[in-house]
Amino acid sequence: IVGEICGEIVAPNAEDVDHEGPTVANGRVTYASKTKENLDATTKAGLMGMTMPRKYGGLNFPAVPYMIAADMVSRADAGFENLWGLQDCVETIYEFADEDQKSRYIPRVCQGETMSMDLTEPDAGSDLQAVMLKATYNEKDGYWYLNGVKRFITNGDSDLHLVLARSEEGTRDGRGLSMFIYDKRNGGVTVRRIENKMGIKGSPTCELVFKNAKAELCGDRKLGLIKYVMALMNGARLGIAAQSVGISQAAYNEALAYAKERRQFGKAIIEFPAVAEILSLMKAKLDASRALLYETTRFVDIYKAFDDIAKERKLTPEERTEQKTFSKLADSFTPLSKGMSSEFANQNAYDCIQVHGGSGFMKDYTCERLYRDAR
Template sequence: MPDRAPQPVDRQLPTDEARDLISLVRDIAQREIAPKAAEEEDAGHFPRELFSLLSDSGLLGLPYDSEYGGGDQPYEVYLQVLEELSMARLTVGLGVSVHTLASYALAAYGTKEQRTEHLPAMLGGGLLGGYCLSEPASGSDAASLRTRAVRDGDDWVINGTKAWITHGGIADFYTVMARTGEEGPRGVTAFLVPGDAEGLSAAAPEKKMGMKGSPTAQIHLDGVRVPDDRRIGEEGQGFSIALSALDGGRLGIAACAIGLAQAALDEALRYAKERRQFGKPIADFQGLRFMLADMATQIEAGRALYLSAARLRDAGRPFSKQAAMAKLHCTDTAMRVTTDAVQILGGYGYTADFPVERFMREAKVLQIVEGTNQIQRMVIARHLAGPEAR
């Protein structure tokens, strides 16, 4: 069964411009994204043409400076765009979030010359980015990464393997974290690597339980030569750049999770009103009504949490703790809500004739990407109680 158009969410947006932007995104979601979502996910098709449309519509650089091709939008608005896209298809919403994450290092830490040269194409020129931090042996312990960059005259030569890379093999550029010095976080440097660089290759995409339309693959760097003017920030600053990027990226994942949960609630509510048992709609039974009420409450709480963190970010205030809280709560909510949606649809919910089984499979990865939810709890606890005793 094709996915139905997302139901409009009543949003509190700060400006008329933001309201017009959300209307544009909803129109694209209803006309271009939702109708093909189920078919293309089942086929494992990545909708590159949709990302070209989003780029042409100015939606791939929303939180960045218009001087370099961005949209000058606050995170409060950008995240609600991600939620709208994810309601229609998670592959698209998460893809925009990852592209924004991949662009962050250059936008925040690049020189003016670097931003002028590269950002316009990255933000509005149809390019798509990937973010390379994790490795086969360093996921949660990202500071132990082994990919190494060695200085050779005016260039750096990079060797190593990155793992779990969204858009791996199809991205036009990668933000790559590589070791240039001592062991640990202080020896890592960030680089902007072209997707067609000589020596860069991608393994076969991972076979996943969900998000089949979004390619995830290892990236191999075999003697990839990158000029020093593609080094981002100072030598040894890469890990702090990576962590700063992940704070914003976690808010992106939180918004995507709420979009997915909202889509599941909409489908469950629609079904419960139409499905009749014992002579009346199943939505009239108190057990299901309470499930729907809990699902809606969890979604509203998650939306309020990610927007609160976004407003802190927009105000220039610390938001790392709140970003971790939002990522934790919203992705756990997505898992609970999609599971409950399958239960409400009963046997039909377990079939591919309805989208809730796909939503449930997709929700699981959101508890893992950009820091597992166990890592989020560690981050929150450190803010509350300080670093662990050694």
């Protein structure tokens, strides 16, 4: 089903989405028309909340087949993968929110509502400890209220936001930050602008203004950065790895097809050893990054399966040891997978242009979009 939707809808839409892009008016984002078509198709096919348990309306998939799907979506359109892949954020609700929040929010994501993770601010990029968006508790109604600015937020006009904010007055480091769930139905967040990016243009990257935005605490206070963002980022890193593998595959496919078709000196250019070598190196990088992605995701699946079992009963000492081992493996392989796959995607997109010769520099060919998207 994923292959069919990607091949018949998402891939043919990619060029139009790249040209049209999203727009912003009166504080709200409108997706490119064909982005809406992509979202409708994936939602109708039940491809939202894929890894969530059936009781919440998900497909109860392990992460490996979900990453295989993400790889395919990205091969069709890496910008759309950026949006569709934000369903990962629901994992944070599943792992750390209370039962009431899970039952209210997870089914909405499984039914197609979108998410965003609102971490970055103008003065807090790599250094998230510097986040200043303020969360104030109102004892009268038991809710938190958020005030401040976030920037570079992918899909910032989403239905459900995970927001990193400073809940502990007077603090300046990561220990004063908590994680919040903001529901767009409550209002209070507007999109001030969307960035004009070089690639993945279909996914809106937003600057957000929070004005007394009503929110709920997710998990415990003060663990926002040190625990929840760390978990959230690991999911996001695997998503970027899958996105990169998809771009590598698309670049390889384009280069291979062109090399078979283009003739010079009386033969197809693939018959020249120099061109064949470029292609075989592209394939090696593609296969290596995919193998690393799937193996890393398998580590994640194993330790998360133990996490789930531990919710029902006490783990045996052997099970606990295994859970720890795979959790450590996942933690060390995840950044490795993201780092290598994204470098290889850039190299493969570059080589794809090289195989196309002068044509690769022209907007007529897909490879220039892949090159921008890979970056």
